[in-house]
Every structure is written in structure tokens, then in C-alpha cells.
Amino acid sequence: MPDPHREHFPGPIHQPPLVANLEAIQPHELVHLPHHPKLQHHFDDMAQQIDASTLGMWVFLVTEIMFFGGLFAAYLVYRHASPEGFAEASHHLNVTWGAVNTIVLIVSSLTMALGVRSAQIGAPAKTQVAWIGATMVLGATFLGVKAIEYTDKFTHHLVPGPNFHWEGKHPAPAEIFYSLYFCMTGLHALHMIIGLGIMAVIGTMAWKKQFDEDYYTPVEVAGLYWHFVDIVWIIIFTVVYLIPTAPAGK
């Protein structure tokens, strides 16, 4: 049977192109696959939506660095002004509780990372909720330990203010130390409480099966927030609990 192309166009046979010339495509020729129900109208696709949300969270985290950075700078200034006073005051901090809380937060970072992954791979809702729930339990444990530490400070009149009582040689620097201690750990604890609220919302969304391989943005950005709170504690533990202490035995 004669080839119609050969009849009209003698010479080599031209195969139709596999990929169309995109500039020649008219809008009415585009056939859109159904959008993901969670895709916002101002994004091209889910990947762009996730990228935008993640970048937004990183912008927020940079502002948080500035926020906590100010506190750490204030701490450095006062510690430099009175190293003996800060060393004396820090003897009342419990390094063991601080270390326990560090481990608790590291475990919570692991459970959070696994929670994010379970959402990314579209694991069953039960699995997602289990990891998020475990993260919440560990976050609450951290706050419980913090409450024990705060109670000890209240009992020993180490809360700055009219009831502050210090029997050491440097009462004024000690009061400044505990002001900064409560500011830094208190604001960190506030971030933890906010994180627990976020986790409660994320857990509820996971329970309602709202996350899948294409839509897991809330878990991803909540995870970033949670890990950031973890790294702030890593710095607080080193700077406040471990460093200002005078040499052992003194």
C-alpha cells in the first residue's frame, strides 16, 4: 500500500515530533489533569506549593535566630562582666536534668523526623498519628522536667524579684544570671508549648487522613519548627548549663 506522505512529500519520511513545540500550543489545547484538592490556585503544582511553604518557614526561623541571638548576646555581655558571679550562680543548675531534657528533645526530633517521613510516603494515618503523638509526649516530658527545675528554683528563692535570696558572694550578678536563665528557658518553653499546639492540630489532620505523598506541607513545616526548638535547646544546654561553671572542686 502506498504511503500517503510519500505521495505528497517525496523524499525522506518525517515522523511526527514526540514533544510538541510548546510555543505553538494554544491554551485550549491543554488538557489539565485534575488538581490535587489541597493545591492552592496561585501555585503551578504541589512541588511549588511545598517549596514556597518551606521557604516561608525558613524565613520565619531566621527571624527566630535573631530573636534568640539577642538573648544569647545579652547573656555573653553579662557573663563577661561578672564571670565569678555567673559561675557561682550556675552551681544551682542541675546538669543531670539538663542532660535528660537534651536527650528527650533529641528523641523527639527523631520521632518528628519519622513522622514527617511517614506523611511524605503516604503511610497509614495511624502511623502518622503515632509518630506525632510520640513527639507530643516527649515534648510534654521536657516541659515536666522543666517544671521540676523551676519548682526547685522557686523553693530556693532563686526567682529574680523581691523574694530573691542569695547567700553567696555575688548576689547582684546571681540575680542577673537567673533573670537571663528564666528569660531564655522560659521563652524556649513557650516555643515548646506553641509546638505542642501545632502538633495537636497536625495530629488531628493526620487522623483525618489529610496527608498523602503529594500533600504533607503542614507536617514538613511543623517538623522544621520542632527541630529548630531542639537546636535552640542544644545551645542553651551548652551555654547556660555547662559553660559558666567554675572548675570542679572550687
Add this chain to the structure above:
Amino acid sequence: MSDVHVDEPGAVVEEHAAPHVHHPGPREYVRIFFILVAITALEVAIYFVRDTIGGWFLPILFGLMISKFTIVVLWYMHLKFDDRRFARFFVMGLAGATTLYLVVLLTLKTFLD
């Protein structure tokens, strides 16, 4: 991003592609967890033998703190695997904050006397 191709003559399909995730698996996360726990244990151990270490106490402790910070940011926060723009943005912010507070500390002559 969108992949555009021809499925049949006259019909162009625009796919809303699923994001490609190249994040670590559970085994890698657990490995990172054990590394973080080991560094924390080392920090606490160094704290209790700080007299023996002497002047190295602060540099070692800061080194361990920075390594923990970096590990969490790179692996758990996925900066090692995600779009480079996030990493650039974060490093820029971190450098900006550090510079700002160094200037403040120097203005107050914190480390000059």
C-alpha cells in the same frame, strides 16, 4: 515542576507532578539519633572532667555544640537534601545575625578588655 508532553495528537497533558522527596530513610535517622546522643554524652563527660582538660574545655564544648547543631540542621531539617536556596537563606540569616551581635558585643567592648 510541571512536565508537559504529548499523549496523543492534538492533546497536550500538563501533569501536576508529585514532589520528588530525597530525604533520608528511617535507618539514617536512627543513625543520626545515636550520633547526637553520643555527642551529648561526650559533652556531659567533658563537663565532669573539666579540671583535667583545662583550657581546652571551652573550645571542645563549643565544637561539640556546633557539630550537634549542624547535624540536626543538615539531616533532620533536610538542608543537606532540599533545595540549595533554603541552605543559602539560612546561612545568610545565621551569618547576618552573628555579624550583628558581634558588632553589638564589640560596641560594648565585651571581649576587648
